[in-house]
Amino acid sequence: MRLFVILAALLVSASPALAQLPLAKDNPVVYGHHHINASNIAEAKRFWADTLGGTSMTFGPQKAEVVKFPNVFLFMRAQAPKGGGSKGTSLNHVGFSVPDVQVMVDRVKAAGYKVVTREEAAPNQQVVGDLALLGGGARIAFVMAPDDVKVEFVEAKQQAEPIALHHLHFFTHQPAEMRAWYEKVFGAAARPVAANAAFISAALPGLVMNYTQVAEPTAATAGRSFDHIGFEIRNLEEFCKRLEAQGIKLNVPYRYVDSFKLGLALLTDPWGTNIELNEGLDKIE
16 A cells, blocks of 8 residues: 555656656557665666666655656655565566667766676676677676666667667566466567577567576565566556456555546566556656
8 A cells, every 4th residue: 555655646746758658559558667666866866867868857745756768667766675686586687778788888887886797697698898699799788776676788779769678587486387477467478489598588569578497486576676567557447357357366456546647556476576557657747
């Protein structure tokens, strides 16, 4: 309940410039937002906005911070994480695409943040300097954001935007089952992978979700630095009724707050990933 109250309070005074989920116009389910717990809002803002290039918005009586990227918002709650960073949870890291990974890595290093590509790259990936080399000339890199949120950069040379949402990467002892759950619940489409691939994947418009096998069950995300993920859902009330009919429990049942023009619900996937469902996040006025 507290999470619902906090988010609703933040959204009520947001400016029209935040209405930046264009994929929601033509798709019934899209990814909407990341939500982090930040022990130091100013430092979090320095990373996500000043360094990565997101657009920082200050709004509301408490001057809450949101950083906007193409097709995704990043909400920040001023709260010290409990239990640690994103590593060790079901949601290991988030990925952004950039036109030139080396340029982004140089910027991150110059700002004083740690590059961890060599430690975090898959064993079969060649690492040269700060970058891991993939097939076809593609390059990736891993860095650590404040409060140990792990971030991956994926090179997309033809991308017009300087940075954009790319993927979520889940670590789980049940990758096939977890992917199937996101297919069933959100309509994600399984992507074909090579037999020796390090992970399996599914996709929603504008987002890839990767699932890597790990030996042991991972921790839940609630309270950690990367607290939860969020989806924008058309006809959210009916969507929630279908979930409940399938036996999926909602931590906070659907509700529509007229003064905010926003539908909300909360649930947790079977592996501990905290999830928020919204309708109206793309039409904030």
